[in-house]
Amino acid sequence: MYLDSVRDVSATPARLSATLIAMHILVTASSKHGSTNEVADAIARRLEDAGHTADRIAPEDVTSVDTYDAVICGSAVYILQWMDGAHDFMDRFSAQLENKPVWAFSVGMNGVPKHAPQDPTRIGPLLTRVSAIDLHSFAGRYTPSLLSLRERSVARLAGVVEGDFRNWDEINEWTDSILKDLEQR
Numbered sequence: 001m002y003l004d005s006v007r008d009v010s011a012t013p014a015r016l017s018a019t020l021i022a023m024h025i026l027v028t029a030s031s032k033h034g035s036t037n038e039v040a041d042a043i044a045r046r047l048e049d050a051g052h053t054a055d056r057i058a059p060e061d062v063t064s065v066d067t068y069d070a071v072i073c074g075s076a077v078y079i080l081q082w083m084d085g086a087h088d089f090m091d092r093f094s095a096q097l098e099n100k101p102v103w104a105f106s107v108g109m110n111g112v113p114k115h116a117p118q119d120p121t122r123i124g125p126l127l128t129r130v131s132a133i134d135l136h137s138f139a140g141r142y143t144p145s146l147l148s149l150r151e152r153s154v155a156r157l158a159g160v161v162e163g164d165f166r167n168w169d170e171i172n173e174w175t176d177s178i179l180k181d182l183e184q185r
């Protein structure tokens with residue numbers, strides 16, 4: 001059907017043709033309870049499956065972005081904010097990132113039924129000086145049994161809904177849109 005032909009969310013992305021150059025891409029993300037890290041891992045894996053080199057490094061451990069052709073930075077959202085590591089990364093490297101293609105993603109409860117909707121443009125990199133080509137909000141995972149009592153109380157106040165809402169097709173699709181953009185550069 002029409003949708004299937006325009007949304008290529010196949011198990012593996014199209015590999016580079018022989019004439020395209022493999023790129024070196026940084027995939028960095030801040031995560032407290034692991035779900036955002038797993039999203040970043042899936043993005044990096046898909047880039048690698050397409051023939052590029054993807055470095056998965058925590059934002060705090062990145063010492064330079066000079067060697068990268070592109071950067072993808074993500075963060076879990078806590079109380080409407082990106083986590084400090086991803087936020088500081090964007091600030092630390094804002095000058096260098098100005099000259100590179102940058103994509104950003106948030107993982108939170110936006111888009112999850114029953115969670116109060118929030119404006120994704122008011123969180124994350126748009127509050128820093130970095131202008132990302134795209135900021136995408138993915139639904140995340142909330143497992144109360146993994147959290148402290150204090151976190152559970154805050155989550156309840158924030159209206160966070162229990163469950164794993166990550167949509168791996170959507171994550172693959174977003175990564176494929178990045179691949180498409182990079183291969184046209």
Ligand SMILES: Cc1cc2nc3c(=O)[nH]c(=O)nc-3n(C[C@H](O)[C@H](O)[C@H](O)COP(=O)(O)O)c2cc1C
Pocket residue numbers: 030031032033034035036037076077078079080081107108109110118139140141142143147151152154155158160
């Ligand atoms: C204390 C707490 C506060 C949260 N606040 C928000 C929020 O303001 N907006 C949102 O979209 N999601 C919020 N969430 C949901 C998290 O972003 C979601 O569980 C995410 O997948 C966590 O990522 P992590 O596993 O990488 O830490 C909150 C979760 C907790 C536990």
